[in-house]
Amino acid sequence: MSYPKTFQHIESKLKASNVPQQCIHCGTCRTWYQSQFWNPVCPSGEWKKFDPYYLSGKMQLAMGLIQGRIKWSKDIVNPFFECTLCGNCAEQCHVFETNGTRPIYELAIPLLEAIRRDAICNGFGLEAHKRFAQAIANKHNPYDEKHEERTAWLKEAIGDTKLSKKPDFVYFVGCTASYRQKNIAIATARVFKELGLNFTVLDDEYCCGSPLLRTGHWDLVSDIAKHNISEIENTGAKTIVTSCAGCYKVWSYDLTNEKYGKVLGIEHNLKVLHSVQLLVDLLNKGKLNLNSKVDVKVTYHDPCHIGRNLGDKALYEEPRKLLKAIPGVELVEMERNRNVAWCCGAGGGVKSAFPDFALWTGEERIKEALETGAEMLVSTCPFCWRNLDDSAKAIGAKIQVADLLELIEKSL
Amino acid sequence: MGESSYVQSGAKNSKIYERLAAIVGSRYVSDSEAVLYTYSEDFITFERSGKADFVVMPKTTEEVQDIVRLANREHIPVVPWVANLSVGALATPREGGIVLDMRRMNKVLEVNEEDQYILVEAGITYADVVGYVNRHYPHLRVPVTYAPPATGYVASSLMYGMTDLSMAYGDASYFVNAFEAVLPTGEIIRTGSAMSSPHWNHHAALPDFGLIGLFIGWAGTTGIVTKASIKLYPKRPYRLDYFMDADTVERGFKIQRELARTGIIDDIASNNWAWGRVEAGEKLPFSEGRRPGEPELSSWVSFTANTEKELEAKDEIVKSITEKGGGKLTLFEEGIKSFSKGDQIRYFKYLPVQLSNDISGARGGRAQWVGGYAPPSKNAEIYRAVEKVYDKYGYTQAGHPIQAYNRLMDHGHEGIIRYNIFGSKDDSPEIVEKHRKCLREIGEVMRAHGTILYKAPPYFARLNWLGTDPAAMNIIRTIKKILDPNRIMNPGQLDF
Numbered sequence: 001m002s003y004p005k006t007f008q009h010i011e012s013k014l015k016a017s018n019v020p021q022q023c024i025h026c027g028t029c030r031t032w033y034q035s036q037f038w039n040p041v042c043p044s045g046e047w048k049k050f051d052p053y054y055l056s057g058k059m060q061l062a063m064g065l066i067q068g069r070i071k072w073s074k075d076i077v078n079p080f081f082e083c084t085l086c087g088n089c090a091e092q093c094h095v096f097e098t099n100g101t102r103p104i105y106e107l108a109i110p111l112l113e114a115i116r117r118d119a120i121c122n123g124f125g126l127e128a129h130k131r132f133a134q135a136i137a138n139k140h141n142p143y144d145e146k147h148e149e150r151t152a153w154l155k156e157a158i159g160d161t162k163l164s165k166k167p168d169f170v171y172f173v174g175c176t177a178s179y180r181q182k183n184i185a186i187a188t189a190r191v192f193k194e195l196g197l198n199f200t201v202l203d204d205e206y207c208c209g210s211p212l213l214r215t216g217h218w219d220l221v222s223d224i225a226k227h228n229i230s231e232i233e234n235t236g237a238k239t240i241v242t243s244c245a246g247c248y249k250v251w252s253y254d255l256t257n258e259k260y261g262k263v264l265g266i267e268h269n270l271k272v273l274h275s276v277q278l279l280v281d282l283l284n285k286g287k288l289n290l291n292s293k294v295d296v297k298v299t300y301h302d303p304c305h306i307g308r309n310l311g312d313k314a315l316y317e318e319p320r321k322l323l324k325a326i327p328g329v330e331l332v333e334m335e336r337n338r339n340v341a342w343c344c345g346a347g348g349g350v351k352s353a354f355p356d357f358a359l360w361t362g363e364e365r366i367k368e369a370l371e372t373g374a375e376m377l378v379s380t381c382p383f384c385w386r387n388l389d390d391s392a393k394a395i396g397a398k399i400q401v402a403d404l405l406e407l408i409e410k411s412l
Numbered sequence: 413m414g415e416s417s418y419v420q421s422g423a424k425n426s427k428i429y430e431r432l433a434a435i436v437g438s439r440y441v442s443d444s445e446a447v448l449y450t451y452s453e454d455f456i457t458f459e460r461s462g463k464a465d466f467v468v469m470p471k472t473t474e475e476v477q478d479i480v481r482l483a484n485r486e487h488i489p490v491v492p493w494v495a496n497l498s499v500g501a502l503a504t505p506r507e508g509g510i511v512l513d514m515r516r517m518n519k520v521l522e523v524n525e526e527d528q529y530i531l532v533e534a535g536i537t538y539a540d541v542v543g544y545v546n547r548h549y550p551h552l553r554v555p556v557t558y559a560p561p562a563t564g565y566v567a568s569s570l571m572y573g574m575t576d577l578s579m580a581y582g583d584a585s586y587f588v589n590a591f592e593a594v595l596p597t598g599e600i601i602r603t604g605s606a607m608s609s610p611h612w613n614h615h616a617a618l619p620d621f622g623l624i625g626l627f628i629g630w631a632g633t634t635g636i637v638t639k640a641s642i643k644l645y646p647k648r649p650y651r652l653d654y655f656m657d658a659d660t661v662e663r664g665f666k667i668q669r670e671l672a673r674t675g676i677i678d679d680i681a682s683n684n685w686a687w688g689r690v691e692a693g694e695k696l697p698f699s700e701g702r703r704p705g706e707p708e709l710s711s712w713v714s715f716t717a718n719t720e721k722e723l724e725a726k727d728e729i730v731k732s733i734t735e736k737g738g739g740k741l742t743l744f745e746e747g748i749k750s751f752s753k754g755d756q757i758r759y760f761k762y763l764p765v766q767l768s769n770d771i772s773g774a775r776g777g778r779a780q781w782v783g784g785y786a787p788p789s790k791n792a793e794i795y796r797a798v799e800k801v802y803d804k805y806g807y808t809q810a811g812h813p814i815q816a817y818n819r820l821m822d823h824g825h826e827g828i829i830r831y832n833i834f835g836s837k838d839d840s841p842e843i844v845e846k847h848r849k850c851l852r853e854i855g856e857v858m859r860a861h862g863t864i865l866y867k868a869p870p871y872f873a874r875l876n877w878l879g880t881d882p883a884a885m886n887i888i889r890t891i892k893k894i895l896d897p898n899r900i901m902n903p904g905q906l907d908f
């Protein structure tokens with residue numbers, strides 16, 4: 001029995017708490033544990049139905065790989081990749097140690113990511129992921145868009161206003177808001193400007209690395225992270241603010257020593273904020289005055305990357321606090337919210353490699369949102385926005401998808 | 413009978429695959445290595461893994477019929493599967509073939525509040541059914557076992573499950589009113605009242621027990637149940653749960669029996685001291701044996717009432733019997749305070765629950781138990797005999813002492829008792845063999861004391877058959893032959 005090299009950063013933890021051995025394939029990770037209605041939580045399993053698509057089956061396959069009972073093949077790879085890495089499964093698993101810790105809850109997602117890396121190292125990556133990894137290597141974004149057009153949205157956002165030369169923080173925009181959901185970048189920059197915040201945007205921002213980390217293409221992450229860190233440091237700012245849940249998770253969580261920082265040789269001391277944290281802070285200090293009424297009934301979708309993926313650092317209340325502060329907004333919750341929110345369907349490399357799965361997952365979320373009677377589904381992540389909007393359109397749902405910052409902008 | 417085109421292992425059989433795909437749609441049949449691997453073993457016990465050749469997920473009874481007809485024609489094994497969590501690997505495909513994952517057949521077809529039953533498709537899980545009833549009929553109660561939420565609700569009734577209402581109404585097979593099933597030759601049969609009436613309200617029909625016994629306890633070897641009508645109960649508004657501790661198993665089992673006879677209890681289950689520790693979060697091997705004052709048997713006693721007054725009256729009876737019997741009651745909420753921080757035990761009242769520590773006491777994620785229906789009066793005697801087996805194999809000395817669990821049911825008329833061995837997925841083949849040997853000897857001791865082993869994997873099933881009345885055995889074999897002439901249903905299990 002041997003652990004693949006790609007488990008290096010978690011091997012001692014896996015051994016200490018016997019993961020995946022402790023998994024007994026009980027399937028508790030398929031439904032919202034101890035909830036009244038036992039709602040399904042796993043997009044991968046609910047979509048494919050067969051056992052290996054739930055975490056229970058993935059654990060069994062992982063054990064088979066570690067024990068050498070099975071070897072990588074195209075078949076074995078598939079369940080690991082047709083999964084959004086949303087972590088809702090791990091959230092439900094209450095396997096516990098005597099001291100109350102929950103090893104599978106803590107280790108399932110790092111394990112699934114390390115397994116993907118091992119698949120890649122054994123030559124079993126997915127074409128779609130290879131393509132975007134190549135695009136990131138060449139053009140610093142997964143969409144294969146021109147790097148020089150990365151900040152093209154800025155003019156529409158703030159016109160000729162000059163960005164600060166001595167900024168308090170860098171607005172780290174991310175690829176999706178830069179190229180696809182420019183509406184979010186624009187709204188965010190306008191809100192910052194309107195509030196008189198002293199910020200800048202990098203001239204030469206690269207992808208944060210999230211798509212690479214999630215899909216096992218770790219080899220590129222170090223270089224792009226180092227580039228971004230150096231660019232940020234050059235501005236003199238010690239803080240970055242993101243409007244993307246994926247970027248936030250990379251900067252605040254993945255690039256720390258105890259996660260991937262050490263194994264990838266990346267270190268940074270930047271303070272990382274999601275825009276909702278920054279704005280809640282201003283709200284608390286009385287510096288964010290939301291005066292204009294926005295009459296709308298909304299429901300809020302928690303992105304996995306600023307939700308349960310962050311464990312006890314999840315940002316569940318900040319967006320809700322902001323929504324409630326907007327006059328006229330009525331917030332209604334979906335049944336699965338906060339730590340058990342059903343994934344939007346885009347993450348983990350699914351949107352590019354398994355577009356039907358991504359859409360189906362998003363449609364499930366849209367249907368849940370419609371059940372609340374909300375007219376608007378609000379989130380705080382451009383990638384969630386993209387997939388939820390695609391899904392709403394695919395089923396002709398009468399619900400508007402919006403980013404929280406877009407609502408804030410209207411209310412200022 | 414045409415020539416079989418079935419190849420059991422190795423090369424993929426594209427002809428069969430295509431025919432299965434034509435029945436259920438290619439999305440719901442798989443011969444992918446990943447799928448076959450996960451269905452080949454239960455990932456819990458020391459039972460050997462099998463090998464699936466196809467996994468198929470039918471949606472309708474007609475699809476099940478078509479699959480079975482194909483399999484019967486081609487002599488391909490068919491193994492009904494919901495979660496394979498019987499802790500006896502009863503849905504492991506021991507002789508290859510088609511695993512019929514039933515979980516797409518998970519609809520609730522009818523809830524009859526007046527006649528108090530729920531008609532469901534047979535792949536529905538506890539999570540599905542409890543969620544559905546809580547949402548639409550919150551005043552009704554579904555009997556639930558301690559099995560995880562992903563396990564089969566109908567499968568549990570087919571396997572003599574023990575539920576949280578089993579003291580009051582008997583094991584889970586007693587909750588069954590009627591089945592619809594597909595026979596191994598493809599015909600549909602209805603049993604219980606549904607065999608001769610449009611209603612699904614009762615188990616008895618022309619021959620007593622309405623032929624539901626053709627499927628209960630047969631581990632999927634006689635056909636595939638596709639629908640089941642299962643009894644529902646009113647959710648009473650008042651409830652009390654106690655731990656009832658006794659210094660010896662003799663005393664503990666005696667108080668259990670006396671409580672059972674009062675007719676006021678919903679559920680009595682117990683752990684001996686060692687399994688109790690494990691459930692409370694302690695890890696094996698133990699560094700010390702039974703501690704001074706540690707009860708040898710700790711029972712869970714649960715009862716409900718329609719009014720506060722009724723609850724008080726029942727409480728008084730429970731207290732009086734326990735006190736006279738020399739036991740000690742602790743309220744659930746008090747009792748759990750002494751448990752470690754893990755929260756599995758805290759949900760004990762709120763079934764279904766994840767009791768993975770039940771399996772993973774040594775944190776190795778592997779265990780197996782051997783258990784069965786013993787005369788309730790013999791529980792203590794069996795316990796003492798089994799204790800010696802743990803000693804003989806050195807488990808007690810190694811800090812893995814006897815792990816016992818019992819559930820008394822039907823007002824004390826029936827009950828199960830089971831004994832567990834914890835291992836690890838990292839165990840060497842020699843260690844695994846030792847676990848198997850010890851479990852087998854426990855099974856033999858239990859049989860010698862008149863226990864009928866339940867949820868029994870092949871070795872233990874054989875122990876049952878060895879002591880079975882030849883005339884009865886003859887009928888069992890004849891039924892099997894009539895229903896499944898080509899021995900396609902879950903072959904290798906039960907081992908007639």
Ligand SMILES: Cc1cc2nc3c(=O)[nH]c(=O)nc-3n(C[C@H](O)[C@H](O)[C@H](O)COP(=O)(O)OP(=O)(O)OC[C@H]3O[C@@H](n4cnc5c(N)ncnc54)[C@H](O)[C@@H]3O)c2cc1C
Pocket residue numbers: 026491492493494495496497498499502503514534535557558559560562563564565566567568569570571572573574575627630631632633635636637638767768770771867902905
């Ligand atoms: C931690 C833990 C605790 C447990 N506690 C309890 C408990 O308190 N009480 C209790 O009763 N059980 C308990 N169980 C075990 C429980 O017996 C099983 O999980 C359940 O009864 C069977 O459900 P399954 O989905 O695992 O069935 P499977 O193992 O998938 O199936 C069981 C058998 O029935 C056959 N079968 C399945 N579906 C059909 C069908 N439609 N038609 C014909 N045959 C079919 C299968 O081929 C197999 O032989 C526990 C299990 C675990 C892991």
Ligand code: SF4
Pocket residue numbers: 022023024025026027028029030055056059092093094095104768
């Ligand atoms: S991951 Fe946890 S909940 Fe899921 S099957 Fe394994 S032990 Fe059960």
Ligand code: SF4
Pocket residue numbers: 041042043044045053054055083084085086087088089090343
């Ligand atoms: S990470 Fe999400 S999609 Fe993947 S197995 Fe877990 S719950 Fe399912």
